[in-house]
Every structure is written in C-alpha cells, then in structure tokens.
Amino acid sequence: MTGGVAAGDRERRIGLIQLVALILLFAAPIVASWVMYLTGWTPSGRSNHGTLVSPVVPLPKAPLTGWDGAAVDLADRDGNWLMLLVMQPPCDQGCRDRLGAMARVHRALARGRLHVDRAMVLLDPHPPADAEDIRARWPDMRFLRADEGWWTQWDPVLRGISGDGIAGRLYIVDPLGNLMMQYAPGQPAMEILEDLRHLLKVTQYH
Template sequence: MNPNVTTPDEPVKDSAQRRKARRMLILLFVVCAAPAVAAYLMYYVFRPQGGTSAYGQLIEPQRPIPAGLMVRDESGQPVPLAHMKGKWLMLSVDTAACDEKCVNKLYYMRQIRVLQGTERTRVETLWLITDGAPVPARIHEAYEETSELRADPVALAAWLPTQAGTGVRDHIYLVDPLGNLMMAFPKDPEPGKIKSDLARLLKWSGTG
C-alpha cells in the first residue's frame, strides 16, 4: 500500500483528535479562569433571594490594590500591600493614637473574624496606620492578631472610596482574595450585619 494514500479512517481520527484537543483547551481555560469567575459570582450573585442587598456597599467597578501601594510592616520593612492578597482582608485606616472609634473598629474586626469559626483562617485583619507615632502598648497587646501596617494616607485616599460626609477613617473595608476592594461598610457599623455579609461570602466563595 502506498504510505501517502489517506485511508477513510484517518479523517475520522483527525476529527476526534481535534475535538479532544479543543476539550482540553476549554478545560484548561475553565481551571485558569475559576478565580475570576468566582469573584464575578460574588459580586453579582451575592445578593440573597428576596431582593435583600448586602449591608456593605459593593464597590463597582472593581478597584484592585494598586501595584505601587507600599506599606511598612511591624519590622519597618516596605512591602507592596498587594502581596497580602490570597485571603479576605478586613481593613481599618487610622492614626496610631487610635481614639475610641478606632478601637471600636479594631474590636469589631477581631470579633467578626473570630465568629466565622473554622472559616476564620481565610480572613486577615489589617490596621493601616497613617502616621509614624508609636501604637499604645495596651492597643497593640489587645489586638496582636491584627497586622499593624504603616501606609501613606494620600495613597490610601486615592484607592479607598468614602460615603457622603465621611472619610477613610470612618469605614471598615473588605478586600477579596484576588486583591479587589469589594465592600465599604458604613460609619458606626452594625457588626452583626458585617458578620453576616462576610459569612455569606465565605460560604459562596471557594477562594481565599
């Protein structure tokens, strides 16, 4: 038989191989796109049935952590804040003096995280300190599980949205594991409602 002659079975085999290759490409795309798809679902499917919206203000369009937003850790080393993505981040912005409202936010974040039970390991609490003053020892000791990071207030103001009559120090913010700013909670928040929002997100999302 002439080796250059195509048999009737060969087109069928070639077609099957092409279909198999396409399926593999589609599967690879789905796996790679899964985190982005999860984030989309969290934004647009997150609202529970019955028309009840989330307590926190959903941030649309997405605001990823700016690549150039640097913070200093507790050892004074500069690191990009974006390097902390991978978990759900609850953020509070304030000065090191930390007045009563600041302490309340730190307390709320700690308790909200603890009340997530076994899911709490998926959540990190961050205090973004906007000056160089020392943190009072009593506050540092009370909230030692909250990371204290020094950040430029101008850079934070450019990234974090506020509501009418408020500033960045009035809110608790939530960042998703992909590094996108997702929610801003109201001034003087109801911690039980923040807990419910976060619990629902952790339930629906496989990321973080």
C-alpha cells in the first residue's frame, strides 16, 4: 500500500515537473526578449531603432470598429505581435505609401510574418470614400475607424506614450498585449524590419 502511494506521489511530481517545464518552454522566449530590451542588453550588443515604451502599457480593453462596421478586438491575435499604424485622414498617397512600406516589411519577415499582424487606425469616425479600394489592395490588414471607444480609451493611452504627436506613428504590441515600442513618422522601414527580426529571433518566431 505504501509503495503504491509513493509511486502515485512520484508520478504526480513528475507530471508537475513536466507541466512547469512546458510553461517555461513557452514563457522563456517572451521573458528573454523583455530582459534584453528593457535592460538594453543583447548578445550581439545591438540596440533597437524604435523608442521603447517603458514601462510597457497594456492595450486598452475597448474594441474598435472596422471600416466595414464590424467590431474589432485587437487583443484577439492568437499570440502574435502587432504593427499598429495611426494616420490622419484622408488616406492620401502618403498614407498609402506607409501602408505599402508596412506590407514590404511584413513580406521581408519571411516565415516570421505568420507571427506578426498589421492594423491601421484612421483618425476619422467614418471610413474613407475609397475604403474598398484600400482594403482590396491590402486584404490581410485590419482597417479601423476612430469611434467612441478610440477617443475615450485608446487616444488617451497613446497620448500618454507619445504626447500630441500620435498621427503617423507606428506602435509595436507584444504577444501579451502590451504596447512596447514606437516609431516616429518617417522612420526608415529598414529600421523597423531589423527590430522586428530581432524580436522574432529572441522569441523564437523566425
């Protein structure tokens, strides 16, 4: 009887150890990335091009509204990273150039692109007149309007990070739903690509 109890305890301990090992296996890459970025240390000695959001800021809870009128929850990303672009209306040629640059960065990530989502918020409560054309050109991107949820929850959070100059900025959101890095308008796409490649590498999504 004692032997059976001991064997059962041993099996439970082994199961617990295996569970902890699995948790560490999946959590370690994220923890490692934060240690590297928040301390500024990396094995190669490289530094990031974007500006770190320190401390990181959780995404607001309010869902947003897509150009098609559907509710969009940016927290629903299956553990992916997110590139979030904020633009002033109208979505003119400069806006389209930024969307094209994001698409090129995304393609250049190769397999890593499967772990990076993209979204753009146009600071207008209504979709642009050419919304269908834009969505058709970039079908795998989420396009959002600045609805009440944006102005009451999202706008104050981003202004707390960037001040008044949020238009034109690109934000990086980690798989845990935290705003962790931002890029100024006009920052070279190659610098964004290098940072994303590094993030995917240290989180083993490459």
